[in-house]
Amino acid sequence: MNFLAENVDRAIVMTQYDLRGFAHPFGFREDHKSSAKSLDATTGNFMAFAAGCGRGRTPTDKHYANYFESSFEDYLAMCQRLAKDCDNSEKEAIQLIVQEIVKQSDEMKAEVVAGKREASAYLFPLEKSNRWGKAVLALANAFEVNLKSVAV
Numbered sequence: 001m002n003f004l005a006e007n008v009d010r011a012i013v014m015t016q017y018d019l020r021g022f023a024h025p026f027g028f029r030e031d032h033k034s035s036a037k038s039l040d041a042t043t044g045n046f047m048a049f050a051a052g053c054g055r056g057r058t059p060t061d062k063h064y065a066n067y068f069e070s071s072f073e074d075y076l077a078m079c080q081r082l083a084k085d086c087d088n089s090e091k092e093a094i095q096l097i098v099q100e101i102v103k104q105s106d107e108m109k110a111e112v113v114a115g116k117r118e119a120s121a122y123l124f125p126l127e128k129s130n131r132w133g134k135a136v137l138a139l140a141n142a143f144e145v146n147l148k149s150v151a152v
Contacts, residue, residue, distance in 0.1 A: 003050055003085040011049035012093045018042040019100050036108055036122035043101055043135050044068070047075075050082055067135060072128040075135060079142035091143060098145045101136060102126070 017023060022030040022038035030038055044067035051059040063081070065074040083091065105126075111117035124132035126147070140147050 003082050004052065005085075005087075005090075007052045008050050008082070008086060008090050010054075011046050012090065012097065014049050014054075015042060015046045015097050016093075018045070019097070019104065033104055033108060036105075036120035039101065039104055039108070040122045040124070040132055043132055046097065046139075047078065047082070047135065051078075067131055070134075072134045072138060076138040076141055079138040083142040094139065095143050095145050098136060098139045098143060098147075102140075102147055105132075 014023075018038070019032075019042060021032050022035065022042060024030055024038075033039070047065075047067065048054070048059070051064050053059055063078060065071075065078040067075075070078075082094075086094065105123065108117060108120075109123055112119050112123065122132075124130040126136060127133040128137055136147075139145070
């Protein structure tokens with residue numbers, strides 16, 4: 001599958017937009033960091049947008065790795081194909097997006113510990129064994145993002 005520049009650029013724009021306040025499919029916009037569920041959806045939506053999903057379209061390529069059902073290896077392979085198809089500005093934008101996703105997750109987790117936010121099943125650990133961790137780790141690997149440098 002080749003990732004089209006127009007889809008990659010749309011994924012970057014939509015994800016940056018959603019990271020600053022999630023545009024809910026029901027037509028309203030949630031505040032910045034208002035929901036761990038929205039951060040999970042934003043993370044999964046990124047690759048779907050990059051693969052051309054949205055606006056009534058679904059990916060037709062047999063190599064599309066579903067956020068919910070794929071293995072880490074399949075998701076990583078898809079992210080590596082995306083990285084190969086990106087120009088330098090797209091790569092840098094995606095690196096910043098991955099860093100922001102991790103930062104927001106870490107901030108929300110810290111708010112839970114501090115008692116400022118209720119615990120959420122959507123605040124996943126950064127591990128390959130869950131959908132969010134799988135996606136973030138695969139993107140970080142493919143786009144050479146040092147997650148240890150992402151600090152709250």
